[in-house]
Amino acid sequence: MTQDTPVRDQVLEAADRLFYAKGTHAVGMDELRAAAGVSLKRLYQLFESKEALIEAVLQWRDATLTAEITAYTARQDTPERQVLAVFDWIADSSGSPGFRGCAFINAYAEHGASSERITAAVRHQKSGMHGAIHAMAAAAGRPEWVADSIFLLFEGAMTNTAIAASSEPARQARAAAEFLLDNTG
Amino acid sequence: MTQDTPVRDQVLEAADRLFYAKGTHAVGMDELRAAAGVSLKRLYQLFESKEALIEAVLQWRDATLTAEITAYTARQDTPERQVLAVFDWIADSSGSPGFRGCAFINAYAEHGASSERITAAVRHQKSGMHGAIHAMAAAAGRPEWVADSIFLLFEGAMTNTAIAASSEPARQARAAAEFLLDNTG
């Protein structure tokens, strides 16, 4: 067990940034090597292949994104406001110029048909996000179907906020979620 | 104006099938030529580049998909049922083994960062689908925000039905839409 962890994280962070910005197909291993500031040899001893790297990046992003959203929603003081904050998070994120929607959906679009490993990583993130919304909705005393609905609104808002290059879908989804919360439980 | 139209459609249909099944990056022009049964020369005089072909395929799918969904929903006898039928359409479509979610979202994931033409084609489809749902909701006498919400539920259901490989998200989205319809108007 060598001291690879900081280097590994350095690679994952650079790869995540490049993959998200340009799509995995558009980023070559050499460009990645340069961005991460490591040698190609090191890259391949950390990750056996590009596919393995993509999988690792998705797992890494899964963890960091969960933490980010959790921190973001935790700033609200009631469970209802916490649920609704996920849509504010989308609206906020979409403000940054490189916003390209959900990295996991993008990865699924690029590799879902050919890579079982990548599909599994995507499913894991969706399942986790679904669970997080479930937990918040449960804390707010709402039934499961409300959580399911809000999760799907979240997903629709992620993609369409990116495609439309506008935070309007995020606001619309928020309004719908608010209606669901207000009329249930 | 030569008699290229049937050949052109033949190419578009084959390309659409392959692109959707495997992703555009995973389909080479030669594989495409073979599937469409035309020569490479013909292919390139019909479409100046692969990017142009992808754009044309998206426009073609936009038209055929709109027609398909319109026909599907038209079988229902009330505007409310017509709106809800879009979720049944997802559930039905997800039954076929090659279901991979929304081709336009997939195309955006693959090319949104690099091709303005493809992004424009994706936006056009989203705008059209949004409009179609708006029209049905308006016919049902529901306010615009309900249509916005149902559109986003539709989008979320499309991607997550594919990722989860289950029609459950489509059913959940349908239930949410039904709740919105039942409690507004």
Added chain:
DNA sequence: TACGGTAGAGAACGTTCGTTCTCGCGGCAA
């Protein structure tokens, strides 16, 4: 029959990419 133009088949070209190999330097043990 001779011929010009068109189209199909597929070879060829140039590039890009994922992955591996080679070389040479630097640190460390004896």
Added chain:
DNA sequence: TTGCCGCGAGAACGAACGTTCTCTACCGTA
């Protein structure tokens, strides 16, 4: 100091891809 191991830099390799070019067969016309 000497020998060795590991690493970085980057050349090299083989495959795949988008695109173009070449060759040949075929067609209608005179």
